[in-house]
Amino acid sequence: LSDRLTAALQTLTRKGRLSDADIDATAREIRIALLEADVALGVVKTFIARIKERAKGAEVSQALNPAQQVVKIVNEELVGILGGETRRLNLAKTPPTVIMLAGLQGAGKTTLAGKLALWLKKQGHAPMLVACDLQRPNAVTQLQVVGERAGVVTFAPEPGNGVGDPVDVARRAIAEAKHAQHDVVVVDTAGRLGVDEELMKQAADIRDAVEPDEVLFVVDAMIGQDAVTTAQAFQDGVGFSGVVLTKLDGDARGGAALSVREVTGQPILFASNGEKLEDFDTFHPDRMASRILGMGDVLTLIEQAEQAFDQKQAEKAAEKLSSGQLTLEDFLEQMLAVRKMGPIGNLLGMLPGAGQMKDQLAQVDDKHLDKLQAIIRGMTPAERDDPKIINGSRRLRIANGSGVTVREVNDLVNRFFEARKMMAQMAGRFGFGGGGGGSK
Numbered sequence: 001l002s003d004r005l006t007a008a009l010q011t012l013t014r015k016g017r018l019s020d021a022d023i024d025a026t027a028r029e030i031r032i033a034l035l036e037a038d039v040a041l042g043v044v045k046t047f048i049a050r051i052k053e054r055a056k057g058a059e060v061s062q063a064l065n066p067a068q069q070v071v072k073i074v075n076e077e078l079v080g081i082l083g084g085e086t087r088r089l090n091l092a093k094t095p096p097t098v099i100m101l102a103g104l105q106g107a108g109k110t111t112l113a114g115k116l117a118l119w120l121k122k123q124g125h126a127p128m129l130v131a132c133d134l135q136r137p138n139a140v141t142q143l144q145v146v147g148e149r150a151g152v153v154t155f156a157p158e159p160g161n162g163v164g165d166p167v168d169v170a171r172r173a174i175a176e177a178k179h180a181q182h183d184v185v186v187v188d189t190a191g192r193l194g195v196d197e198e199l200m201k202q203a204a205d206i207r208d209a210v211e212p213d214e215v216l217f218v219v220d221a222m223i224g225q226d227a228v229t230t231a232q233a234f235q236d237g238v239g240f241s242g243v244v245l246t247k248l249d250g251d252a253r254g255g256a257a258l259s260v261r262e263v264t265g266q267p268i269l270f271a272s273n274g275e276k277l278e279d280f281d282t283f284h285p286d287r288m289a290s291r292i293l294g295m296g297d298v299l300t301l302i303e304q305a306e307q308a309f310d311q312k313q314a315e316k317a318a319e320k321l322s323s324g325q326l327t328l329e330d331f332l333e334q335m336l337a338v339r340k341m342g343p344i345g346n347l348l349g350m351l352p353g354a355g356q357m358k359d360q361l362a363q364v365d366d367k368h369l370d371k372l373q374a375i376i377r378g379m380t381p382a383e384r385d386d387p388k389i390i391n392g393s394r395r396l397r398i399a400n401g402s403g404v405t406v407r408e409v410n411d412l413v414n415r416f417f418e419a420r421k422m423m424a425q426m427a428g429r430f431g432f433g434g435g436g437g438g439s440k
């Protein structure tokens with residue numbers, strides 16, 4: 001795939017808007033990438049439709065060619081969807097917080113219980129594990145082993161009483177947690193290989209008994225297309241508030257992440273990538289997006305292209321400065337760039353040593369900037385390019401057009417000339433940009 005995409009990315013840079021042909025060509029490759037990553041077909045369709053819609057309105061960037069730009073949009077959208085509602089674990093106001101794990105057998109619930117316990121412990125919590133998988137003979141022992149490894153207490157039914165009732169175990173566990181002051185309880189549950197009515201009901205009963213603050217749906221990233229049906233079955237049968245992806249150390253591209261997120265709307269909270277208890281982290285949408293797209297290199301290239309472009313722009317601006325050829329158009333552009341970073345007051349606050357200048361700078365409020373912007377917008381391109389031509393009658397026209405007084409226009413023009421002169425001198429002294437001096 002990457003080869004094909006790279007070929008598509010060779011297209012020349014143009015100006016204007018992204019054309020339908022640009023978008024369609026790249027969208028086709030993205031579609032294949034998503035299907036290869038095992039994203040469910042229905043999800044691919046709605047996703048591509050959304051991307052096309054968004055790409056249509058986009059201006060062609062000067063730093064990227066159209067194909068690169070579509071890939072960038074796809075990546076952004078993907079990161080947005082995967083992490084749109086990234087949130088922390090919900091902790092109960094009155095402990096214990098109860099976290100219940102649900103999912104198919106082999107998804108990695110029991111392992112996750114140990115990972116979560118260790119992770120919580122490192123954050124200063126005192127977790128307790130609860131063994132509510134009484135289905136398989138050694139499931140309890142397995143949980144006890146991971147609990148020991150994580151160095152936490154495991155609550156389990158006494159051995160030798162036959163098959164216990166998991167709902168009863170869950171209830172007693174919560175009481176014990178309160179008593180022994182465990183502030184988080186992680187409830188491990190049973191899961192069958194397929195979706196199973198009886199076990200779904202059991203999980204729902206446990207849920208009702210412990211009233212969990214979180215139900216985490218644990219899903220194996222290798223499951224691919226089946227993720228959608230499984231997730232839906234668990235959402236209908238038990239309901240869940242978050243997703244954990246496991247086995248990301250495998251070679252699965254992780255399409256399950258996108259499918260589950262799209263179909264259930266629930267956020268992905270954690271990712272597991274190995275059998276050891278440490279192989280676990282909060283979920284990173286950006287990493288998952290490039291994994292699904294399978295074009296990490298392409299994304300890096302896009303980033304570099306954009307940075308190189310910024311660099312070129314900066315050099316050009318520096319050259320203009322030092323040659324005294326700065327125009328009002330440049331001035332406006334710079335002003336807009338600065339404003340994109342947030343209210344001017346915030347920016348000033350971040351400057352070290354701005355203390356003395358504060359009074360002076362206090363006048364440069366956003367309203368003032370709005371006015372300057374309006375004045376420059378009221379000028380013709382020729383005037384912006386060569387402010388020297390702005391004579392008395394032009395000043396009057398600009399003032400009327402932008403709703404300010406002639407004096408304010410005069411002020412702006414005069415200050416612009418002063419600033420230009422000063423900057424050219426400074427640039428000359430610090431020696432950046434091309435040969436200084438030559439004023440217009």
Ligand code: GDP
Pocket residue numbers: 103104105106107108109110111112191246247248249250272273274275279
């Ligand atoms: P459960 O049936 O849902 O409780 O699943 P288990 O926790 O028993 O895990 C099933 C198998 O998957 C075990 O052999 C685990 O060691 C393994 N496993 C769990 N999580 C991961 C993971 O993130 N990566 C890898 N490679 N193996 C995992």
Ligand code: MG
Pocket residue numbers: 106109110111133139188189
């Ligand atoms: Mg288990």
